[in-house]
Amino acid sequence: xxxxxxxxxxxxxxxxxxxxxxxxxxxxxxxxxxxxxxxxxxxxxxxxxxxxxxxxxxxxxxxxxxxxxxxxxxxxxxxxxxxxxxxxxxxxxxxxxxxxxxxxxxxxxxxxxxxxxxxxxxxxxxxxxxxxxxxxxxxxxxxxxxxxxxxxxxxxxxxxxxxxxxxxxxxxxxxxxxxxxxxxxxxxxxxxxxxxxxxxxxxxxxxxxxxxxxxxxxxxxxxxxxxxxxxxxxxxxxxxxxxxxxxxxxxxxxxxxxxxxxxxxxxxxxxxxxxxxxxxxxxxxxxxxxxxxxxxxxxxxxxxxxxxxxxxxxxxxxxxxxxxxxxxxxxxxxxxxxxxxxxxxxxxxxxxxxxxxxxxxxxxxxxxxxxxxxxxxxxxxxxxxxxxx
Numbered sequence: 001x002x003x004x005x006x007x008x009x010x011x012x013x014x015x016x017x018x019x020x021x022x023x024x025x026x027x028x029x030x031x032x033x034x035x036x037x038x039x040x041x042x043x044x045x046x047x048x049x050x051x052x053x054x055x056x057x058x059x060x061x062x063x064x065x066x067x068x069x070x071x072x073x074x075x076x077x078x079x080x081x082x083x084x085x086x087x088x089x090x091x092x093x094x095x096x097x098x099x100x101x102x103x104x105x106x107x108x109x110x111x112x113x114x115x116x117x118x119x120x121x122x123x124x125x126x127x128x129x130x131x132x133x134x135x136x137x138x139x140x141x142x143x144x145x146x147x148x149x150x151x152x153x154x155x156x157x158x159x160x161x162x163x164x165x166x167x168x169x170x171x172x173x174x175x176x177x178x179x180x181x182x183x184x185x186x187x188x189x190x191x192x193x194x195x196x197x198x199x200x201x202x203x204x205x206x207x208x209x210x211x212x213x214x215x216x217x218x219x220x221x222x223x224x225x226x227x228x229x230x231x232x233x234x235x236x237x238x239x240x241x242x243x244x245x246x247x248x249x250x251x252x253x254x255x256x257x258x259x260x261x262x263x264x265x266x267x268x269x270x271x272x273x274x275x276x277x278x279x280x281x282x283x284x285x286x287x288x289x290x291x292x293x294x295x296x297x298x299x300x301x302x303x304x305x306x307x308x309x310x311x312x313x314x315x316x317x318x319x320x321x322x323x324x325x326x327x328x329x330x331x332x333x334x335x336x337x338x339x340x341x342x343x344x345x346x347x348x349x350x351x352x353x354x355x356x357x358x359x360x361x362x363x364x365x366x367x368x369x370x371x372x373x374x375x376x377x378x379x380x381x382x383x384x385x386x387x388x389x
Contacts, residue, residue, distance in 0.1 A: 019152065026146040026165075031172050031384030033141055036377050037132030039170075039180040048120040048127060055113040062109035066102040132377070143169030145183045159195040174369035175355055178380045199225035208235050211244040212261035212270055219244065253277060268292025281306045285315075294321035301325070309337040349374040363388040 033039075119127040145167035153159045167184025193202040202208065202222045210216040211233060219235035219242070226232065230249035236242070242263035249256060255276045264270035272289035283306075288299040302315030310333070317328035332345040339359035346352055351373040358366045364387050371380040 020150040021152070022148065022150045024146070024148055025389065026144065027386060027388045028142075028144040029171060029384055029386035030140065030142045031174075031382050032138055033172055033180075033384075034138045034379075034381045035135075035172075035178065035180075036379055037135040038178070038377065038380075040131040040135050041128035041377075043119070043124045043127040043131065045124050048116070048124060051116045052113070052120050055109070055116040059106070059109040059113045062102070062106040066106040068102075070102070138381075141170045141172060141180065143167065143171045143183045145171070157196060161193045161195075163191050163193075172380075172382050172384070174367060174371075174380065174382045178371060178378075199223065206237075210242075210261055210263065211235055211246040212259045212264065212272065216244070216261055216265060217242055217263050264291045264293070265296060266291065266293040270296075295319075297321045299325075302330075310335055351378075360385075 119130070122130075145165055147163065147165040149161055149163035151159060151161040165184060170180040170182055173179050173181055191202075191204040191207060193200055195201075200223070202224075203220065205220050206218045208219040208222050210219060217237070217240065219237045220239075221237075222233060222235040224231070224233035230247060233246045235244045240263070242261070244261035244263070245259065247258045257274045258271070259273075260269070260271035262269045268291070270289060270291035272287065274285070274287040276283060276285040278284075283304045284302070285304075286299075286301045289297055291297055297320055299318040300315050302313060304311060304313035313330075313332045313334075315330045316325050317323075317330070318325045319328050328348050330345065330347050332343060334343045335341070339361075341357040343355045344353070351371070353372075354370045356368045360366060364385065366383075366385050368383045369380065371378075373379055
């Protein structure tokens with residue numbers, strides 16, 4: 001009877017709870033990489049200063065712990081000695097052990113502070129050279145990223161979703177910026193989105209990209225939706241008083257996108273506009289930006305032409321306010337047929353990129369990438385496997 005009563009009660013309680021759809025997805029992979037140590041050359045003047053400050057605090061805490069442990073140990077041993085040293089109790093032995101451990105920790109903290117100070121004294125360039133020397137050949141990396149999303153809809157049409165991901169290891173971003181990307185975030189991060197009538201409010205503290213440039217500082221809140229066929233999105237970080245926006249739509253066959261922020265690379269305001277127009281197999285695109293640093297005011301004009309499985313593209317770029325068209329340029333050839341996708345790219349610095357992707361079926365794919373850039377410090381060679389599930 002008890003078992004029946006408990007079961008009935010649980011069913012009644014569940015009837016008043018919104019039922020959520022839960023989805024699971026993720027990816028995993030392995031890669032053999034040679035990036036000439038770029039992935040560990042991450043020191044800057046700011047990071048070196050922060051390192052010294054952190055090690056200074058750690059040393060102060062370790063010294064304080066050692067002093068407390070030493071005082072407790074001295075007092076405990078003296079008390080035991082008064083009653084005869086042979087009567088040293090297990091408790092006082094523990095004090096001795098704690099004192100030795102604290103002294104060892106204090107020594108390690110002092111060594112760490114010395115190392116951090118030495119790196120700062122040499123400067124970021126020297127610190128990065130030292131770091132690169134630790135990774136001057138091929139190395140293996142593996143990663144996994146597991147995503148969980150729960151979505152529920154209320155009777156009045158409001159949809160609420162919450163998601164988080166778990167992950168570990170590093171994934172090589174071989175088809176973009178060649179960076180080793182650490183996988184996974186703190187599971188305690190609250191990534192919540194509320195949607196109604198085509199609009200979505202997302203809240204994720206420090207986890208939302210700036211819409212002008214995703215390197216210009218993370219945002220906390222975003223609102224996105226559409227008005228009359230025009231997509232609109234805004235983000236903000238109230239604590240930092242920063243924001244960004246993005247508006248996109250099509251007019252007379254021309255796809256237009258307007259973006260902006262009050263927090264660009266130089267900490268000022270910036271805006272940009274991009275346009276694209278397709279005429280059969282030919283696509284014309286153009287873009288320009290106005291940033292607080294005139295050296296970043298790039299303007300570009302490009303063409304791409306698709307011929308069956310082959311696509312050829314060329315873009316000429318006017319870098320900065322004082323540059324000229326053609327000072328920078330990009331040329332690319334792409335091929336895609338069946339399970340095979342390949343690309344070749346070249347720019348004004350003679351940087352060459354060759355990428356090959358091959359779908360193995362069942363969510364698995366193999367890749368090979370070779371990026372020969374100006375200066376071997378920026379070169380990349382990588383081969384590996386990725387799995388999506």
